[in-house]
Amino acid sequence: MMLRNILVIQGKEIIYNRKYGETYPWEAIAPLYLSLTYFLDEIVDDVEIDFMNTVHYKIAYSTNSSVPGRPLLFIFVTDLGDPNDIIKEQITLFNSEVSKMLGGV
Amino acid sequence: MSTIPELPVSVIQGVGEQITKKLGKVGVKTVSDLAAIEILEISKKLKIPQHILIEFRKKARQLRELIFDFEIIKKLEDKKLMINDLIELSIEKVQKITGLNEEDALKLLDKVSILTIVLDAERCKNLPVSSLQTKPYIPETGELEKLVDIKKVDTLADSILNEIPPKISLIGFSGTGKTTIGNLIQNEEFPKTHLPTMTLDIDNIVIGGLQNCILFDCAGQEQFSFLWNRFIKNSDAIILVTDSQEDNVKKSIFFIEQIRKETPKTPLAIIANKQDLPNAMKPDKIKEILGGYRTEGLVAIERENREKILTLIADLLKLSPELKNMIPIQVKTDTIIREAEIVTQYPESVVNEIKSIEKEMEQIEKEINDLKLELKKELSEEEARNLRIKLIVSKAKLRNKQNEINAIKLRSDSITCLSFDIHQGMRNVSYIIQCKCGNIYKVLYEVDRGTESVVLTCPVCGSEYVADESTWNELKLDSFK
Numbered sequence: 001m002m003l004r005n006i007l008v009i010q011g012k013e014i015i016y017n018r019k020y021g022e023t024y025p026w027e028a029i030a031p032l033y034l035s036l037t038y039f040l041d042e043i044v045d046d047v048e049i050d051f052m053n054t055v056h057y058k059i060a061y062s063t064n065s066s067v068p069g070r071p072l073l074f075i076f077v078t079d080l081g082d083p084n085d086i087i088k089e090q091i092t093l094f095n096s097e098v099s100k101m102l103g104g105v
Numbered sequence: 106m107s108t109i110p111e112l113p114v115s116v117i118q119g120v121g122e123q124i125t126k127k128l129g130k131v132g133v134k135t136v137s138d139l140a141a142i143e144i145l146e147i148s149k150k151l152k153i154p155q156h157i158l159i160e161f162r163k164k165a166r167q168l169r170e171l172i173f174d175f176e177i178i179k180k181l182e183d184k185k186l187m188i189n190d191l192i193e194l195s196i197e198k199v200q201k202i203t204g205l206n207e208e209d210a211l212k213l214l215d216k217v218s219i220l221t222i223v224l225d226a227e228r229c230k231n232l233p234v235s236s237l238q239t240k241p242y243i244p245e246t247g248e249l250e251k252l253v254d255i256k257k258v259d260t261l262a263d264s265i266l267n268e269i270p271p272k273i274s275l276i277g278f279s280g281t282g283k284t285t286i287g288n289l290i291q292n293e294e295f296p297k298t299h300l301p302t303m304t305l306d307i308d309n310i311v312i313g314g315l316q317n318c319i320l321f322d323c324a325g326q327e328q329f330s331f332l333w334n335r336f337i338k339n340s341d342a343i344i345l346v347t348d349s350q351e352d353n354v355k356k357s358i359f360f361i362e363q364i365r366k367e368t369p370k371t372p373l374a375i376i377a378n379k380q381d382l383p384n385a386m387k388p389d390k391i392k393e394i395l396g397g398y399r400t401e402g403l404v405a406i407e408r409e410n411r412e413k414i415l416t417l418i419a420d421l422l423k424l425s426p427e428l429k430n431m432i433p434i435q436v437k438t439d440t441i442i443r444e445a446e447i448v449t450q451y452p453e454s455v456v457n458e459i460k461s462i463e464k465e466m467e468q469i470e471k472e473i474n475d476l477k478l479e480l481k482k483e484l485s486e487e488e489a490r491n492l493r494i495k496l497i498v499s500k501a502k503l504r505n506k507q508n509e510i511n512a513i514k515l516r517s518d519s520i521t522c523l524s525f526d527i528h529q530g531m532r533n534v535s536y537i538i539q540c541k542c543g544n545i546y547k548v549l550y551e552v553d554r555g556t557e558s559v560v561l562t563c564p565v566c567g568s569e570y571v572a573d574e575s576t577w578n579e580l581k582l583d584s585f586k
Binding site (some may be wrong): 019088 | 115166170171249254257258259261262265266268269270271272315333339341385393422423424425427428490493494
């Protein structure tokens, strides 16, 4: 199990990016990132968690629209074999804590 | 190769020469600059209506977000095409040049059509296809720093990293040195005799900046072979250890087959241990026999190989450079602390400081245990979540306290004598000095029986440290006198 990257996106800007391990080069994930940011403009209900398995890594994301301004998108990039329940627990924690810091719930 | 965000703002439809000049005065020169402007500020400064600036910025952002495949652009470029030629190309022609299927060719032309909306046709007439964006826009990061205490977010993120630690498995037949390698990784004493591992040893280890990994050391005796398959499953990295003897290497093919069957995608490396023994096969030869996996020669009982094994694990886990680059510092710090602890009595003030932190650690450990017990009770989702947050924070606090102790030990002004030996009537003494300026330096000094003191000079700040009989007494080097 290995958490490789944590990203927080607001609008179309990455407001937080912490890398722990190798992931895809930006060129490879840019289209995915863009589609997620477009999706962020459209969301009505928050996504508690969703997973995408790509060739080498698993991408988990969760949103929070309770913060002032545009909704937040939290992305965890982990290894493919990492259990979804543990990722869910951790991304939920991170989402809730960071959103609280930003004035959300 | 230029990219659209690096093109001048004048290529944006409607900007024109006058506004280009005005924007240039406030440093907005490229499409990328224009995409990032603060409307209110620029509008006030340049007296350009806000709605016009919003329109220009929108076009610049549209351009910034267009991504063209590098290989495709290269194929179009080979045909010496200009952007306006591309717009006029039929889909069949695009397919022929690029080799794309119909759907992807349409997607490409869709992107090109956006160009025709946002770019000034006249100014772009002579732009080669190579000026299309081939490197996607990489958004600026770090905005969160302006909004919250970023250290808190980093601590939370790091705690989460440590909550889901990677699993590293050491596997190989009995007596190949797995436990010794585990001790080397953890900077612990090496076993003097071979005591076979019974079933499984699990330890928490640190790899550079990665504060928590789990090391599984599985028993190598064949009576435990029923465990091996289960043991390697879900590993993030596997290290197969051989003792470099031909017979053992050939037998180890068995493990390679098991790993390929059970967890073929897990990164694997081979340690050709006991390279100091006669008849040890060379790592290259072992690599060839065991299927071409990365193979490192090692003598696990030599502590200087610690960095090598830690780096191997960091590579297998594909750690980020930030975490991997901490390995040399980790090795240096651990060595100094370990060897200093062997011979050094810290001054009373340092001992007291460490004791007080250790007391705090005991308290935190108690908190952690209490929280774990609480979590076993029936709780609402909200209560359980709050307890888990507290648990993560407490664990992070505990790690910070341990780091504090290490830092105090290093900061201590006491001189640390690592080793000394008597050779032909001379004493060769290795000193490692932690200077007041923070520099750590090592000096080898030769003194004879009559020497009363030696003066050691810091190569960075020039401060002098006098080591004399009282130092040797303090270090309990009685036999030195």
